[in-house]
Amino acid sequence: MASVTFKGNPVTLLGNEVKVGDQAPDFKVLANDLSEVTLQDSKGQVRLISVVPSLDTGVCDAQTRRFNEESATLDNVKILTVSVDLPFAQKRWCGAAGIENVQTLSDHRELSFGEAYGVAIKELRLLARAVFVVDSNDKVTYAEYVSEATDHPNYEAAVEAAKQAN
Numbered sequence: 001m002a003s004v005t006f007k008g009n010p011v012t013l014l015g016n017e018v019k020v021g022d023q024a025p026d027f028k029v030l031a032n033d034l035s036e037v038t039l040q041d042s043k044g045q046v047r048l049i050s051v052v053p054s055l056d057t058g059v060c061d062a063q064t065r066r067f068n069e070e071s072a073t074l075d076n077v078k079i080l081t082v083s084v085d086l087p088f089a090q091k092r093w094c095g096a097a098g099i100e101n102v103q104t105l106s107d108h109r110e111l112s113f114g115e116a117y118g119v120a121i122k123e124l125r126l127l128a129r130a131v132f133v134v135d136s137n138d139k140v141t142y143a144e145y146v147s148e149a150t151d152h153p154n155y156e157a158a159v160e161a162a163k164q165a166n
Contacts, residue, residue, distance in 0.1 A: 002118065002145035004128045006053075011149070012122040015115035018143050024134040025116035029082060029105040032091035037105055042078045044136050048162045050081045051119050051130040053149055055093045055104070059129070063152060064102055070159050071101035077162045084108045084126055119145070131158040135165040 001017050003010070018025065026039045039047075050067050052060035064081050071079055079102045083090070090104040107113040107120075107127060114120030119128040131153045133142035142161030146153050 002128075002147075004121070004145060004147060004149060006121065006124065006126075006128075006149040008148070011124065011128070013118050013128060014111070014120040014122050015118040017118040017145070018116075018132060018140055020140055020143055022140045024132070024138045024140050027107075027113040027116045028110060029107045029113050030087050030109060031103070031105060032087045032094070034087055037103075039134070039138065042080075043138065046077045046136055046162055046165045047132075047134045048074070048077055048079045048158060049117075049132040049134065050079065050102070050153075050158075051113075051117070051127050051132070052081060052083045053121075053124075053126040053129060054083055055081075055085050055090060059150055059152060061093075061097070063129070063155075064099060064104070065097060066155055067158075068099050068102045070155070074159065074162050074166075076166055079103070080105055082107055082113050082127065084111070084114070121149075129153060133158065133161040133165050141165045
């Protein structure tokens with residue numbers, strides 16, 4: 001299991017760690033309009049899944065903006081940002097931040113994504129920072145569990161993995 005700290009304190013991650021080569025686990029999250037979204041809804045596409053604790057924090061805000069900008073270099077890649085923020089808060093944040101190329105998804109209801117991908121933080125009911133790339137055949141081609149939840153992920157490696165998966 002990935003070892004993660006939050007502000008220097010070790011946390012317990014629920015679920016199973018996802019590794020490169022694994023079949024990507026399905027999940028059920030909510031879009032900003034409260035409709036259910038699953039991995040299968042984007043079947044046949046490369047997906048870059050950016051996981052953040054909360055859009056209302058500096059690093060999460062920067063991470064989501066960065067992948068929104070990178071979308072211009074990623075043809076045929078769907079970018080999903082998953083957090084446990086409420087769908088209403090995600091919609092408000094996206095509008096205020098001008099985010100148009102990233103779909104924000106809420107895992108607040110069931111922690112379905114968090115447990116399927118091993119990023120649900122037991123002590124905080126937040127998601128640990130991570131990035132996954134899933135190819136059009138639903139294989140995981142990139143997985144980064146950021147060891148300190150307040151640090152940035154390796155943007156360049158994730159974007160390169162998404163380009164390679166295409």
